[in-house]
Amino acid sequence: MSFSLAGRVALVTGNSTGLGKAIGLTLGKAGAKVPVNFAGNEARAQQAVKEYQAAGIETALVKADVTTEAGVASLFDQVEAALGKIDIIVPNATCAQPLKPIEEYDWAFYQSMIDFFIKSPYLLARRGLPHMKAQKWGRIINITSEVFHRSVAPFSAYVAAKGGQIGWSRSMASELAPYGITVNMVAPGWIPVERHENDPQAEKDAYAAIIPMKRWGVPKDVADAVLYYASNEASFVTGQTLCVNGGNTPW
Numbered sequence: 693m694s695f696s697l698a699g700r701v702a703l704v705t706g707n708s709t710g711l712g713k714a715i716g717l718t719l720g721k722a723g724a725k726v727p728v729n730f731a732g733n734e735a736r737a738q739q740a741v742k743e744y745q746a747a748g749i750e751t752a753l754v755k756a757d758v759t760t761e762a763g764v765a766s767l768f769d770q771v772e773a774a775l776g777k778i779d780i781i782v783p784n785a786t787c788a789q790p791l792k793p794i795e796e797y798d799w800a801f802y803q804s805m806i807d808f809f810i811k812s813p814y815l816l817a818r819r820g821l822p823h824m825k826a827q828k829w830g831r832i833i834n835i836t837s838e839v840f841h842r843s844v845a846p847f848s849a850y851v852a853a854k855g856g857q858i859g860w861s862r863s864m865a866s867e868l869a870p871y872g873i874t875v876n877m878v879a880p881g882w883i884p885v886e887r888h889e890n891d892p893q894a895e896k897d898a899y900a901a902i903i904p905m906k907r908w909g910v911p912k913d914v915a916d917a918v919l920y921y922a923s924n925e926a927s928f929v930t931g932q933t934l935c936v937n938g939g940n941t942p943w
């Protein structure tokens with residue numbers, strides 16, 4: 693079976709909803725054990741567990757704040773006890789991402805972006821690398837965004853943090869390549885999920901009009917890209933970004 697993840701444990705943070713849930717389900721259907729990680733909405737996470745189980749995926753419910761050292765330590769301890777050591781890490785968790793002029797942001801919001809997109813991937817990698825190095829196999833797949841490549845504004849806090857995440861990923865790819873560990877990035881365009889339900893229709897229409905492929909992306913488009921990077925078929929690919937946006941960044 694191509695892209696088989698049988699025998700692997702895949703951690704997708706914030707995967708009880710949205711893109712994260714689609715990624716987790718796709719990796720699980722390829723054979724990986726996939727915990728459901730959440731920080732706040734336990735009812736939604738429990739429903740996600742039922743969906744994973746209905747798909748035949750071995751899973752466990754794991755509450756943890758992945759932006760803190762204590763939270764990441766607890767997350768790994770829980771997952772290792774329930775499913776085994778983690779082979780694949782997909783930092784996906786996020787918070788709200790409002791577009792505002794720079795004068796309307798405060799530093800606390802900038803810091804929250806850094807915590808989710810630079811601090812969390814760092815903490816997750818640091819905790820997971822001993823196992824990956826020991827077995828000379830590992831996958832770190834960061835969910836970045838087309839906003840960095842397109843210099844989207846007014847969105848400075850999010851774009852800056854995503855730029856930092858991309859730089860960190862590239863450096864880590866070079867550092868970890870000798871150990872058989874790949875570090876890659878999937879950069880989605882705007883793919884509406886649950887948290888976009890109340891976004892203005894005019895904004896959605898304006899974005900849809902610029903997609904060269906003339907259709908909206910769906911979560912599975914992103915999930916399939918992650919599955920490729922996680923697979924053995926991508927073992928010689930590292931430090932790369934796959935933009936999943938219907939041609940919005942043809943460069």
